[in-house]
Amino acid sequence: GENVEQHPSTLSVQEGDSAVIKCTYSDSASNYFPWYKQELGKRPQLIIDIRSNVGEKKDQRIAVTLNKTAKHFSLHITETQPEDSAVYFCAASETPKGAQKLVFGQGTRLTINP
Amino acid sequence: NAGVTQTPKFQVLKTGQSMTLQCAQDMNHNSMYWYRQDPGMGLRLIYYSASEGTTDKGEVPNGYNVSRLNKREFSLRLESAAPSQTSVYFCASSEPRARYEQYFGPGTRLTVT
Numbered sequence: 436g437e438n439v440e441q442h443p444s445t446l447s448v449q450e451g452d453s454a455v456i457k458c459t460y461s462d463s464a465s466n467y468f469p470w471y472k473q474e475l476g477k478r479p480q481l482i483i484d485i486r487s488n489v490g491e492k493k494d495q496r497i498a499v500t501l502n503k504t505a506k507h508f509s510l511h512i513t514e515t516q517p518e519d520s521a522v523y524f525c526a527a528s529e530t531p532k533g534a535q536k537l538v539f540g541q542g543t544r545l546t547i548n549p
Numbered sequence: 550n551a552g553v554t555q556t557p558k559f560q561v562l563k564t565g566q567s568m569t570l571q572c573a574q575d576m577n578h579n580s581m582y583w584y585r586q587d588p589g590m591g592l593r594l595i596y597y598s599a600s601e602g603t604t605d606k607g608e609v610p611n612g613y614n615v616s617r618l619n620k621r622e623f624s625l626r627l628e629s630a631a632p633s634q635t636s637v638y639f640c641a642s643s644e645p646r647a648r649y650e651q652y653f654g655p656g657t658r659l660t661v662t
Contacts, residue, residue: 436608444589467649478639478653479592524591533599534580535645536607539591 437462439527441540449548454515456543458525459507465527468508473522520547551575553654555640561660562630570625570657572640580643581623585636630661
């Protein structure tokens, strides 16, 4: 089955700098890659996702890149702000025909230092 | 529109006790899921239901059972709780035909002593 590895497990950056979180996956059949953000004590929420027919997707300060050949994808956050502090999870799945069986990475705790 | 709701928020059980975690969604989604979240291990899928009347095992189903009561409700049962089941449990729902996002409930923090 699918295995998703996420690095680093913790990341600390200065406010205004960029943050990059990387994930690798094992199953070449996976073609949907979402990123979820979980603030302390809260539920995970989708922040951005990418499908395998594109190599990059941007939404304001957040971008995701995908390299299907190498089986890795990354989350890029630019101009970081204190409210970006959270745990971020990557995930992978095949395009759901019915239910969507996401396999999550282990998570990255991002801390933005003022 | 409450989204996905879960009860209870917190629960403490003794080893061997049983309990049912409740989940409901009001978004008319077909698919529902149960995850557990443990430190350093991300979210792991326990069981899922593609549609009303169907359920399937996920990555870590041992020690759990589920019931898709109707389109809105999906419950998770621990028949004989073990300390290894101490975790935070999240229910989620999605409508794959519309978009792929999974919407999560607020979670249930379960401690088994």
